[in-house]
Structure formats: C-alpha cells, structure tokens
Amino acid sequence: MSKIATLLYVFLNMVLFFFISIFYYLSLNASYPSVINVPKGSIEVIITHFKKNNLDINNFDKFILRILGSPQSGWIEIKPTNIINNTTSKGSFLYQLTTSKAALKDLxxxxxxxxxxxxxxxxxxxxxxxxxxxxxxxEFTKYPDGVIYPNTYKIPIGIGPRYLMSYLINQSMKEHKKNAIKILGRYDEKQWFNYITIASIVQKEAANIQEMPIVAAVIYNRLKAKMPLQMDGSLNYGEFSHSKITPERIRKDKSVYNTYLNRGIPPYPVGSASIDAIIATIRPANVDYLYFVRNKSGSHSFSKNYKEHLNNIN
Known part of the structure; x- marks a missing residue:
C-alpha cells in the first residue's frame, strides 16, 4: 500500500471514529426537567445558565448547537425519548432546545x-x-410572604413544583432589586423587605391608591409616637387573607402579625404589595394623622387625635 493510500486509510478511520463517537455521545440518556426556561442571549450565555441550574450540558454541546441552530428563548417542553425511565437522549434534548415550545397558562x-x-x-x-x-x-426563600411580585406570569403546563417556585422567586427578586435601585438608588435586601412589610399592610388597609401615602404616614406617625399600629390588615395574613377581623380574633390571635398585641411592624410581610403601595411606603404623605376609619363612601376618614377619631366613628 502506498504512503498516500495509507494516510487516506488512517484519515478515513479517524473521520469514522469521530462520527461514531458523536453518534454515541448523542445517544447517551440523561434526566431533564419536562420544561426548561431558556434565557435570551448567546449559546454561551444559555449553556452557562443551564450549568448553574445543574442541567446535564457541557461545552461540547456548544458545537452541536451551532450545527442545529440557536435555542429559542422562553419555555421549552422536553419530551423523554425513553418513557420507561423518563430520560432523554442528548441528541434529542439539544434538538428540542432549538425546535420546541411549551404550552403556557397565565398565573x-x-x-x-x-x-x-x-x-x-x-x-x-x-x-x-x-x-x-x-x-x-x-427552600428558595426565608420570607413566609411578600417575595413573589404581584404580576401575571406565563407558566408552562407540565412544570414541576420546585422549578416553578425557583422561577417565580428568582424573577421576583430581580424585580425587587430593579425597583429598589430605581426608587432608592441602591438595593439592601433587609431594608427593602422592611419597606415591603409596611407596604403589605398599606395594601390591605388603603381603600384606593390615593389613600396609600396617607395610610403609610399614619403607620410611621404611630411608630414614632410609640403607639401600637392596631391595624386589622396585619391580621389578614396567610389563610386569614379574606377573613373579617373581629374583637374575638384580635384577643385570640397570638401570632407575630397581631399589631394590637405587638408593638412595631410584623417581622415579615402579610401579603404581596403593589409598586404603588411600595412607593407610598417609601414616600409617605406629609400629614400628622394618627387614626382612620372607613366611612360610608367606602374610603377612610383620617384624624389627628382620638377625639376626632371618635367623632368620625359616630
């Protein structure tokens, strides 16, 4: 065999080995979530995002994706190729990244x-x-409430509980940080969620957006005067979100949310807070009211002292 023929034989065997290796690699099975959120950006950005979320993907997959095409951003449905053990081949996973879309529902x-x-x-x-x-x-947050930002989210059908909560909390924390920087010029998580806690009470107490800065002012004025907040909205936490607050409930509720029994603000938000309630909390009205009561129009009558407050009640 001539030298050229020998070199050609070696080259062809190398090419054959290369393609056999790729086909073998693409046939390997791994477990993937049934739906995956693909961020916007380059293939490098997407690969890095997947690695941070512990998906079975590596730098060699960049090469495969460059051949198949860039993944579509958004939610991708990943269908298993092996129904028995619910795994997907590497080749199918990479192909589905570039071709699939998940069915979405509003949340x-x-x-x-x-x-x-x-x-x-x-x-x-x-x-x-x-x-x-x-x-x-x-698992993903230390705050019992107030973390997930009030909004409408496009969520894929088939998503698992852990992935869903990870996504909602991650997206919400980005929103919190963005809003803090926009409003305050900085983001301090402890300070911000202190505002969220007050805003969550403002959200439940105010009859409308226009009242929110005034309700926030009442909270700060009562705190400054060392008065208990005594706000029903703080007791509309958790499963009591839609419950009417009665004198009996005020006496029996021993939770940290009871601002009739405990001075200061609760340690955690009592629910979600809108951006309007948050801004009102950060920028309260310049008033010296200490009391308010709901009037016949459905809004509130505010007063500076207890005598005025009694008159408003009557």
Missing part, C-alpha cells in the same frame, strides 16, 4: 393576596401537590 398574583391562597391557585391551575409547592417555596 396571576394580585396585590394584597397571600402565599397561602396563591399556592392554592397554583395547585388547582397546574394540578401540583400543595405541600410540595410549600416545601419548594420555603
């Missing part, structure tokens, strides 16, 4: 609602286990 958290009822909504809308949702939520 809305309204301002003032608590995680208790929001989780119930998630459970019924997506058929997910309520306790698994609670466990997933607690």
């Amino acid at each position: 809305t958290l309204i301002p003032g609602e608590t995680m208790y009822f929001f989780i119930e909504n998630i459970s019924s809308t997506f058929g997910l286990n309520k306790q698994e949702l609670i466990d997933a939520y607690n």
